[in-house]
Amino acid sequence: MNKKRNIFPLILLLLVVFSCKEESAVKSDSTEEAQHPKLILTAQGVKDIRAQLGTIPIFDQTLEKVKAEIDAEIEKGIDVPIPKDYSGGYTHVTHKRNWFVLQKAGLLYQILDDEKYAKYVKDMLMEYEALYKTLPLHPKTRSYARGKLFWQCLNDSNWLVYVSQAYDCIYNYLTEEERNKLETNLFRPFADHISVDSPQFYQRVHNHSTWGNAAVGMIGLVMDDEELINRALYGIKDLKLDANKKDDDGGYLNKDGKAGFLANIEEPFSPDGYYNEGPYYQRYAMYPFLVFATGLHNVKPELKIFEYKDGVLLKSINALLNLSDADGDFFPLNDGQKGMSYYTGSLVTAVDISYKYGNQDPGLLSIAEKQNQVLLDDSGLAVALGIKEDKTEPFEKKSINLSDGPEGKQGGVGILRNDDIELVFKYASQGSSHGHYDKLSYSLYENGEEVIQDYGLARFVNIEQKGGGNYLKENTTWAKQSIAHNTVIQNETSHFNGKYDIGSQHHSVLHYFSSEDDNVQIVSAKETNAYPGTEMLRTMAIIKDEDFEKPFMLDIMKVTSATANQYDFPFYYFGQVLQTNFDYKTPETLKPLGTKNGYQHLYVEATGKANPNNSKFSWFNNNKFYTFTTATNSNDEILFTRLGANDPEFNLRRDPALILRRKNAKNTLFVSTIEAHGSYSPVTESAVNSNSSIQNLKVVLDTEDYTAIEITSVKGNTKLFITANTNASKEAKHNIVINDTNYQWTGNYYFK
Amino acid sequence: MNKKRNIFPLILLLLVVFSCKEESAVKSDSTEEAQHPKLILTAQGVKDIRAQLGTIPIFDQTLEKVKAEIDAEIEKGIDVPIPKDYSGGYTHVTHKRNWFVLQKAGLLYQILDDEKYAKYVKDMLMEYEALYKTLPLHPKTRSYARGKLFWQCLNDSNWLVYVSQAYDCIYNYLTEEERNKLETNLFRPFADHISVDSPQFYQRVHNHSTWGNAAVGMIGLVMDDEELINRALYGIKDLKLDANKKDDDGGYLNKDGKAGFLANIEEPFSPDGYYNEGPYYQRYAMYPFLVFATGLHNVKPELKIFEYKDGVLLKSINALLNLSDADGDFFPLNDGQKGMSYYTGSLVTAVDISYKYGNQDPGLLSIAEKQNQVLLDDSGLAVALGIKEDKTEPFEKKSINLSDGPEGKQGGVGILRNDDIELVFKYASQGSSHGHYDKLSYSLYENGEEVIQDYGLARFVNIEQKGGGNYLKENTTWAKQSIAHNTVIQNETSHFNGKYDIGSQHHSVLHYFSSEDDNVQIVSAKETNAYPGTEMLRTMAIIKDEDFEKPFMLDIMKVTSATANQYDFPFYYFGQVLQTNFDYKTPETLKPLGTKNGYQHLYVEATGKANPNNSKFSWFNNNKFYTFTTATNSNDEILFTRLGANDPEFNLRRDPALILRRKNAKNTLFVSTIEAHGSYSPVTESAVNSNSSIQNLKVVLDTEDYTAIEITSVKGNTKLFITANTNASKEAKHNIVINDTNYQWTGNYYFK
Secondary structure, three states, rough: OOHHHHHHHHHHHHHHHHHHHHHHHHHHHHOOOOOOOOOOOOOOHHHHHHHHOOHHHHHHHHHHHHHHHHHHHHHOOOOOOOOOOOOOHHHHHHHHHHHHHHHHHHHHHHHOOOHHHHHHHHHHHHHHHHOOOOOOOOOOOHHHOOOOOOHHHHHEEEEEEHHHHHHHHOOOOOOOHHHHHHHHHHHHHHHHHHOOOOOOHHHOOOHHHHHHHHHHHHHHHHHHHHHHHHHHOOOOOOOOOOOOOOOOOOEEOOOOOOOOOHHHHHHHEEOOOOOOOHHHHHHHHHHHHHHHHHHHHOOOOOOOOHHHHHHHHHHHHHHHHHOOOOOOOEOOOOOOOOOEEOOOOHHHHHHHHHHHOOOOOOHHHHHHHHHOOOHHHHHHHHHHHHHOOOOOOOOOOOEEEEOOOOOOOOOEEEEEOOOOEEEEEEEOOOOOHHHHHHHOEEEEEEEEEEEOOOOOOOOOOOOOHHHHHEOOOHHHHOOOHHHHHHOOOOOOOHHHHHHHHHOOOEEEEEEEEEEEOOOOEEEEEEEOOOOEEEEEEEEEEOOOOOOOOOOEEEEEEEEEEOOOOOEEEEEOOOEEEEOOOOOOOOOOOOOOOOOOOOHEEEEEEEEEEEOEEEEEEEEEEEEEEEEEEEEEOOOOEEEEEEEEEOOOOOOOOOEEEEEEEEEOOOOOEEEEEEEEEOOOOOOEEEEEOOOOEEEEEEEEEEOEEEEEEEEEEOOEEEEEEEEEOOOOOOOOOEEEEEEEEEEEEEOOOOOO | HHHHHHHHHHHHHHHHHHHHEEEEEHHHHHOOOOOOOOOOOOHHHHHHHHOOOOOOHHHHHHHHHHHHHHHHHHHHHOOOOOOOOOOOOOHHHHHHHHHHHHHHHHHHHHOOHHHHHHHHHHHHHHHHHHHHHOOOOOOOOOOOOOOOOOOOHHHHHHHHHHHHHHHHHHHHHHOHHHHHHHHHHHHHHHHHHHHOOOOHHOOOOOOOHHHHHHHHHHHHHHHHHHHHHHHHHHHOOOOOOOOOOOOOOOOEEEOOOOHHHHHHHHHOOOOOOEEEOHHHHHHHHHHHHHHHHHHHHHHHHHHHHHHHHHHHHHHHHHHHHOOOOOOOOEOOOOOOOOOOOOOOHHHHHHHHHHHHHHHOOOOHHHHHHOOOOOOOHHHHHHHHHHHHOOOOOOOOOEEEEOOOOOOOOOEEEEEEEEEOOOEEEEEOOOOHHHHHOOOOEEEEEEEEEEEOOOOOOOOOOOOOHHHHEEEEEHHHHHHHHHHOOOOOOOOOOOOOHHHHHOOOEEOOOOEEOOOOOEEEEEEEEEOOOOOOEEEEEEEEEEEOOOOOOOEEEEEEEEEEEEOOOEEEEEEOOOOOEEEEEEEOOOOOOOOOOOOOOOHHEEEEEEEEEEEOOOOEEEEOOEEEEEEEEOOOOOEEEEEEEEEEEOOOOOOOOOOEEEEEEEEEEEEEEEEEEEEEEEEEEEOOOOOEOOOOOOEEEEEEEEEOOEEEEEEEOOOOEEEEEEEEEOOOOOOOOEEEEOOOEEEEEEEOOEEO
16 A cells, blocks of 8 residues: 555656656647648647557547558558549549548558558559549539539539548658649649639638638648638639629529638628528538638637637537437438438537537537547547546537527527427528528427428438439429428418529518526517518417426417418428317319429328317327417318429428418418327337317417417416517516406516 | 355255245145135245345346336325226226236235235225126227226226236235125126126137136136136137127127137147237237136146147247347238337236246347346246346247148248348238238338338227227228238239138148248248139248348249239338339329229329339338339339328328239239348438349249249349249259250259
């Protein structure tokens, strides 16, 4: 025992000495200008990693996996085929795999100090050098900006963002002659092709351009080429594009002349870190944003890139993580493919970089643990050490309101969370060319499962059999249309008439957001431009009440219009119709609901007449029960629809909806609740709490200033919800009389 | 160390003395006629359990859970409501919960020796006694045999099977007076109501009757009432029912006069243990079969019930476990609700009893571990000790052929398994009143997921909103019809014209079953009665070949008919159409495919013309790829259908199918393959191996005696499969010439 006591200070002393030695190494290294690697993995990082190897489990495991993967690739041999295919095809897939393999092999060379990896990278780069200088434009012609290795410049840029890192890692391994050869025949022409030769791709504010900027900038940093670095940061010098030209997706190429990496940070991110194209594209753009930013941070610390725009890059990672459901799947706002989640590679990058270069949020470690991998670089080391030192805490997602627009003044996205229920409410701007006509739409989740869905995109990304893996025409004819969303559609036309030019000029406006009360979470917003002359104010709440098994959703959509219109209000549920309290008829043949604006894709499976007070609809999905209750009048129609009409290639899912239709109405109010309740076990065959807990839903007041809803539970208790439609500040004092009772309160809503 | 060596023999000695003491206790106990409990939990079992408590983890945990559950019930108080509801309704659910609670409370009294449980059971039984004697028939009138506590005698019998066990457990706790009261006013009239007063329910061979017989027998064993025991074993004495009467489901009440528990073992089980109604009903019937058998084994060992019919009861458990997919879900043959699995309570009973009273198969322990619970009785103790002693081994499911019919001569069910692929081929008899018109149908699974589905039943068991939780009319109009299955339909009529009287007279016949070769698993069977004048010989194989990523299915359906017919051949896939190599058109409005026999429920979503050689169809489901390749001629039509027409209450799932239609054909051959291949990750967005590995599928010979198929892979290798259509014994020698090449082999098939 005595012996141990004596040894301990000695060990400490040794540790201190050892780390002091490292400290001094940093300083001397950082003064050498030609030091490599320097982008994401740094020379200092290499030393630190080598010192910790074998004692940092998550890093060690990742390294082992990557090593096994790359060793197998080296075993297989190099394959650099002549470019030929669209996404999903052989040459596309091979060049795509190569960029990952090169980047990883470069890391392995540095970390393991084994020349076989450097040689492999060099050999493959030389094959690319030999190929690239012979290449015309890619033979596939569909893109507005064709690449050379790939059918679109976008993928060429992906390649260069990764391969710059590989080049950085073996830079010192190569002779000057070899470097000259690669830079002259491969990297510089490559960077030029995706930038000066493809300005319609490069010179924009768009996720495509972000990749392009980062690609040019990363290779510029490695080559120490100030011209390329400036082209990356500020765009192509002195180039102005035609402000009215559009890209494949219908987005403007460059309406305001802004370009370059900094503009791409400035424009699409709100001060809260919300990315205007939505989480699916943010996830895609995060990688170039963060790796180029990290490269800049390491090579050009004077730029203070992580502090740029009030630290928005790191904030955006927090926003993005909050835009995922309980399983980590991103909400498919705008064009978003379902199933994309924070398990994707770019989010490993995001989480690790956010941890190291941000404020070491211990919640991020829990996500890193779920991801079960880290970057093999300085940031991955930081995360691995954090986990090793038991710093991990849960990443808690709460209700959050994220503003949209460069200055946070173009609407936003509100997320309400209570227990297992999550509601995502979108009142943002158009969302660039990937935006949908979905003003005031929402989707509802229970424990990561969709209850009321957003369709997402109409595309099978990288599945070649489906339109080459690209956007399908149904993305325009269906997925973007308003009827594809859970919001109000006036006169069977989409918001802004489905016109991007108009939609991109407008945004909804936050009315109020309230999440202080754990039992009542509310977001309310107004849209006045989607249908000129019509104002829509939607207030959505998640309410926890003791008479209910789970928190339920309350939805108040107040429509004010000068003219009489037809309003359609769809609810995209999943699963099987269980019960309705209204009658409906099913036709013998199924016909489309309309001829355009997405209506042509919906078959009418049943038509019903609403009840004079409440219409109720229960359904059953994944062994859970759900009930929709809505205040109706007897002129309302209820339609059951199913997607799939006019779909000649089976591109659309056969998803159901219930549509509430109100004809010939000027000012009108839609009030609904959705309850998730009970469960069923096919093993015990028992159904628990399969009925709604709502006895009655009643509008007791609806004026310009106030809307008041009475909710009576099956147990017989009544609660009153009043929302302020006009003066809804937190400080506003209200005093109204409803049915001879006086209600006084301060704030945007009343609930008791 | 020396001390330990000295102690060990002493401990052993003590253990021996102790167990000798127990041994003698058994003997003395078993001579006492009035000893209780004696059914499932025995007095000796109680002693053994008490001795092991705290050292048998799975048992201890189960006990803890059950104790918590029952303590909460006792806390809540007793609720014995006046019967009123159908399944799923309040009174139904309450009386159902009560039977479980009573049984468990009885066990707790014995194991924990705590009188509060005995008192609780007594108090509730007394409430039942007070209620039961006042009860008329249950007010709901839908059943052919109404109960008193429940709407059908079946549920009354469920109650008594469980409550007999509770009564057994507290028998000695009650005074003779109390016992007399319960027996006179509750148990005996209860047993009489479900037997002598409901002969249409009791006096049959049917799963309903099995419950009735067991209920009467169990209470008879507890009450030591030979008359009841004999009524249970042999049926109601001297009672003959009208042989032509039918029950609610269209089954004959009692065609041949057989009745009683022994007849119910004799008739429905084949010598292989296959239960003629299929696994879903077997699972339901297993509980009364096994608990009454265990009671008989314990009380009347001279009956040797577990050796009855060559030990078929225990064999049937092995058969049932083999009738589950990789997740333990039972194949939904006949009327079967999907999701029912070996995690259900009756399978805990089956596994535990099979382990203790069978040959202690260590594979059963692995299932018990997955179930994560055991019976709180002698058999549960045996399993818990087996697990504790590390005897567990995996329960390996291999290809297996299970004969049907009391003597195993009425067709059967063949299950082919290779890696993750499972094929279930049904060539059995009608399957009693729960049978479907599905001769030579199959379903295909990959790792527990349905690839080609059997629809199962049209019912939401115990979900009151859907027809009271009972069979829906679509079960008859859709689920039972031939077009709802993956087999050939002639002239748009179901097998046997959809007539139970005819179907129940026939069965298909095994042609051959071969599972010796790990790479080629085959089942082949013939049906000659489904369509008089038409013979169908179907040979299905799962083949593992190095040119394929996973084992693929080969399907050869040879139809021989004297007349020209239309043949429809549906394939019920799941998911999204990916690609076809034939053209198809989608109509603007969807119309039903026909007007009757299930055809009225299918909408035609697209119609196509087959290719002259191979028609291919790829689809995408749950991130996996599948391809169907079929040898067609240019007159063949291909229909894409979707279920849901003429479904006025949305009782049917909107499932898709591809239907191959061949018109005006006499003798004809359908040859198809289904490949499962590749995968897609929505996180990495990469598609792997998304294309078929089959270049060509060709019929090179089709005679009365032989059918030969050539399969050419994309890699260019060709394999030849020849099946013997006539002389298909294992010993048969064959010698044929195909395209000038001579093939010689012995056995039922050739593959090279």
